[in-house]
Amino acid sequence: MTTSTVPSPVLTRRDRCDRCRAAAHVRAMLRTGGELLFCAHHAREYAPRLLQIGAALSS
Numbered sequence: 001m002t003t004s005t006v007p008s009p010v011l012t013r014r015d016r017c018d019r020c021r022a023a024a025h026v027r028a029m030l031r032t033g034g035e036l037l038f039c040a041h042h043a044r045e046y047a048p049r050l051l052q053i054g055a056a057l058s059s
């Protein structure tokens with residue numbers, strides 16, 4: 001196991017949706033420096049609100 005201070009830009013199978021634990025498809029970087037992961041379903045549901053608060057979405 002290697003340590004890295006840089007978060008991986010690529011979502012892997014280990015990444016899970018923060019809402020339902022399904023496989024994550026979208027990463028949301030918050031302006032506060034926080035990070036949220038969403039499955040396709042929840043990304044669609046939360047994207048408008050996330051963009052509203054200035055979060056950057058990447059898939």
Ligand SMILES: [Zn+2]
Pocket residue numbers: 017018019020021022038039040041042043
């Ligand atoms: Zn989900």
